[in-house]
Amino acid sequence: MNFIELDSVTKTTKKRNLLNQVSFKIQKGEIVTLEGINGSGKTLILKAILGLIHTSGQISVANSQVRVENKYPIEAGILIENPSLIEGFNAFQNLELLAKLQPRIERYEIYDLLRIFHLDKAGNEKVRKFSLGMKQKLGIAQALLGQNELIVLDEPTNALDKGSIADLITIIKEINESGSTFIIATHDSKFIDEISTRRLYVKDGEVYDEEQ
Numbered sequence: 070m071n072f073i074e075l076d077s078v079t080k081t082t083k084k085r086n087l088l089n090q091v092s093f094k095i096q097k098g099e100i101v102t103l104e105g106i107n108g109s110g111k112t113l114i115l116k117a118i119l120g121l122i123h124t125s126g127q128i129s130v131a132n133s134q135v136r137v138e139n140k141y142p143i144e145a146g147i148l149i150e151n152p153s154l155i156e157g158f159n160a161f162q163n164l165e166l167l168a169k170l171q172p173r174i175e176r177y178e179i180y181d182l183l184r185i186f187h188l189d190k191a192g193n194e195k196v197r198k199f200s201l202g203m204k205q206k207l208g209i210a211q212a213l214l215g216q217n218e219l220i221v222l223d224e225p226t227n228a229l230d231k232g233s234i235a236d237l238i239t240i241i242k243e244i245n246e247s248g249s250t251f252i253i254a255t256h257d258s259k260f261i262d263e264i265s266t267r268r269l270y271v272k273d274g275e276v277y278d279e280e281q
């Protein structure tokens with residue numbers, strides 16, 4: 070059974086096709102990367118899978134049809150575009166707030182993530198004082214918190230130094246081994262080489278599978 074399935078997904082504006090007959094399948098436990106230049110359609114595909122934009126065609130996740138009108142069929146960890154952070158909170162408080170919405174998340178998970186991304190060193194510092202890279206790492210930590218069945222990351226290596234990217238690769242692999250499926254949009258080819266179990270290429274709103 071396919072975990073995620075897109076069939077002829079198309080998004081058009083009056084002027085042009087942004088997504089053109091996009092079809093692919095993802096199995097549980099894969100780390101799928103969507104690779105393509107700026108403006109190729111990667112973010113739109115992620116948004117379509119999450120039911121955040123209207124498209125034509127069919128999308129299913131965990132056997133349920135994805136529609137903007139419906140509640141999303143499963144819980145997902147999401148980082149798309151800029152992280153949604155509360156600037157007046159510190160790193161711990163931002164993660165704690167998210168944890169309150171998902172009661173199964175335990176406090177130690179928050180401490181683990183802060184330590185992995187070296188955000189524990191920021192102590193009580195408010196997010197408004199964070200560097201771009203620190204904000205990005207906290208946004209990633211939000212998406213990873215709770216080890217959801219599906220984790221969707223858009224350009225996660227943006228603003229990260231080499232060491233942080235290595236930490237990110239380690240933690241993604243660990244969480245993947247415990248069962249989460251990842252879909253990651255990125256143009257970082259070194260990161261793709263290290264992380265992906267399958268590569269999809271996005272060009273002008275069309276998707277090409279490396280296996281075909």
Ligand SMILES: Nc1ncnc2c1ncn2[C@@H]1O[C@H](COP(=O)(O)OP(=O)(O)OP(=O)(O)O)[C@@H](O)[C@H]1O
Pocket residue numbers: 082087105106107108109110111112113114254
């Ligand atoms: N709401 C919208 N209305 C009209 N055009 C849009 C909309 N959202 C995105 N686009 C266009 O669709 C194309 C694909 O955008 P998308 O954000 O998916 O690109 P991307 O591959 O994620 O690029 P990047 O790497 O720069 O984030 C772009 O040309 C963009 O301008």
